[in-house]
Amino acid sequence: MLGLNKKVTAVVMMFWITLINLSCLNAETELFINPVDCLNSITKVGGCGDAIGGIHHWDFSHLKRACCEALEGLSEGCWPIIFPGQPLVHMMIKGICFFP
Incomplete structure (x- = not known):
């Protein structure tokens, strides 16, 4: 045995x-992963930069559909670059944007 x-x-x-x-x-x-590449898709969308800044302070109210679509295109490696120290933000944004 x-x-x-x-x-x-x-x-x-x-x-x-x-x-x-x-x-x-x-x-x-x-x-x-180049951080600039991660930010380029977000900065091309008007108001998305401000929405991302709000998310850093846990304010999701400025997150619009165009910004959600830009965030959807991010690779998995970009999330820790854009939201350092906030591992759950990725899932929260997906929940807010893609499952309304």
């Missing part, structure tokens, strides 16, 4: 190591 537990543990450990390695490889592709 003890030998079986060691085998199961080894298989589970290899599974987790593989998942961690795959996630690191996936994250590595977005390590070199």
